[in-house]
Amino acid sequence: MNHKLKLHNVTKEFQSEEVEIKALEDINLEVKPNEFLCIIGPSGCGKTTLLRMIAGLDYPSSGEIILDGDRVSGPSPDRGMVFQEFSLFPWRTVLKNIEFGLQIRGMKDKERREIAEKYLEFVGLQGFGNSYPYELSGGMKQRVAIARALATDPAILLMDEPFGSVDAQTRNVLQEELLEIWKRTKKTILFVTHSVDEAVYLADRVVVMSARPGRIIACRDIGIPRPRKRTSMEANEIREQLLMLLGSKHQK
Amino acid sequence: MRLPTKEEGLSLVPLIIVLLLWEIIAGYVIRDPLIVPRFSAVIFSIYTLRELLIIDILTSLLHFGIGMTLAFSAALPLAIAMGWFRNVFRAVDPIIEIIRPIPPLAWIPLAIVWIGLNHYAAGFIIFIGAFFPILIDSYTGFRDVPKVLVETGNVLGCIGNIKLIRYVALPYALPSIATGTRVGMGVGWMCVVAAEMFGVGNSGLGYRLFQKFYFLHQMDYVVAYMLILGLLALCLDRLFRHFVEDKLFRWKKGIVK
Numbered sequence: 001m002n003h004k005l006k007l008h009n010v011t012k013e014f015q016s017e018e019v020e021i022k023a024l025e026d027i028n029l030e031v032k033p034n035e036f037l038c039i040i041g042p043s044g045c046g047k048t049t050l051l052r053m054i055a056g057l058d059y060p061s062s063g064e065i066i067l068d069g070d071r072v073s074g075p076s077p078d079r080g081m082v083f084q085e086f087s088l089f090p091w092r093t094v095l096k097n098i099e100f101g102l103q104i105r106g107m108k109d110k111e112r113r114e115i116a117e118k119y120l121e122f123v124g125l126q127g128f129g130n131s132y133p134y135e136l137s138g139g140m141k142q143r144v145a146i147a148r149a150l151a152t153d154p155a156i157l158l159m160d161e162p163f164g165s166v167d168a169q170t171r172n173v174l175q176e177e178l179l180e181i182w183k184r185t186k187k188t189i190l191f192v193t194h195s196v197d198e199a200v201y202l203a204d205r206v207v208v209m210s211a212r213p214g215r216i217i218a219c220r221d222i223g224i225p226r227p228r229k230r231t232s233m234e235a236n237e238i239r240e241q242l243l244m245l246l247g248s249k250h251q252k
Numbered sequence: 253m254r255l256p257t258k259e260e261g262l263s264l265v266p267l268i269i270v271l272l273l274w275e276i277i278a279g280y281v282i283r284d285p286l287i288v289p290r291f292s293a294v295i296f297s298i299y300t301l302r303e304l305l306i307i308d309i310l311t312s313l314l315h316f317g318i319g320m321t322l323a324f325s326a327a328l329p330l331a332i333a334m335g336w337f338r339n340v341f342r343a344v345d346p347i348i349e350i351i352r353p354i355p356p357l358a359w360i361p362l363a364i365v366w367i368g369l370n371h372y373a374a375g376f377i378i379f380i381g382a383f384f385p386i387l388i389d390s391y392t393g394f395r396d397v398p399k400v401l402v403e404t405g406n407v408l409g410c411i412g413n414i415k416l417i418r419y420v421a422l423p424y425a426l427p428s429i430a431t432g433t434r435v436g437m438g439v440g441w442m443c444v445v446a447a448e449m450f451g452v453g454n455s456g457l458g459y460r461l462f463q464k465f466y467f468l469h470q471m472d473y474v475v476a477y478m479l480i481l482g483l484l485a486l487c488l489d490r491l492f493r494h495f496v497e498d499k500l501f502r503w504k505k506g507i508v509k
Binding site: 057074132152 | 400401408415423502
């Protein structure tokens, strides 16, 4: 099998005031193992819906989503998800948040604590294990959310604008850290963003979507060797092309 | 959290003034202990009544305990069902809203007919008083669980109502349940006197206050028991806050304070 995840003719319609709205139309996409794929598009293009359907939180109106040869039919811990809004359980300490998936699975206290500590170190938050979410900054919260999503060792990591609500500097740091995590864990990552800069810095391949109905209008391999420079000529060139793709669809 | 001594002293001043005014007005202006007994006489009464007082406090706490236990164990499961399942809410809410405005004291005749003249009848009145605040705050807590936390649970393998309630909704709603319980304790305590007035036994703060002291026109005793009723409620509330809210909800600090 040369693909990890396959979307076949995925369509999503919403019913709203007797009008049927096509949120996504005929999405076909194959994601390779270990690939870092970014999905960009204007707001309302259905990129979040697409990610939610892969997570199993929404269902396609037609078409199918296949992960590792199995059809996705509901949420499961083999698809880790990091949400845009802060999603830590506020009543649990950092370590207990990371342990959550393992606890649900019925793993013993000691075992899951060890794993949680490993992932805590992964995201560079040693020493914060016993803190509560309210004591953490926005960037730290998202780091914990990433550690929590990784702790159950999912086949694929889905990220829905995870750095959308942190400040610009923190955002850059988090991006670098994510690439480091990706290198270490060899996970397949699907990353939704509306930032072209972010996509060009992170992705192996960028999928560009248009709004209403959401369609894939382009797939672009980035091909710049890592570590990348945000301001390099090549990066600028790709950014320009992507922005044009997005812009032309905007002005219609 | 400790207030500086100076401010503490400052908040004591008005209290002392009120007590002094009470003593002076009762002793030198009104001069009729049947209308207003003197503060010093009331304090002396508490001392005189100390043995009766302990029995009455224990009896009242028994009634209160019966009522609160019933209220909590009935309200919580219903709150979970109403807060978590929209259809249960739609079906049950109209019934609740019809019964809720009935004053607990109006239930006394039914309590006597159904249960008889015993501790449980008094407990029942307190139950009626405490049940609704606990129910309403608790189901609000369950209803307000943020969608993102439920979905986060889902993608981490927490699927199905039982698991979601146990691992996501219940911990999220605990502070609301605690608030409801605290309010319920307050309302329940207000029902104690009435619940003991209709002859469910021959002890209890409310029983003594109304059936004995009032009929004998021992107003200093009446006021002494009023003060005890107030102080006891204050203690119960403080204990609850200390053992439940401060210990259990350290994680809420960032949200409320």
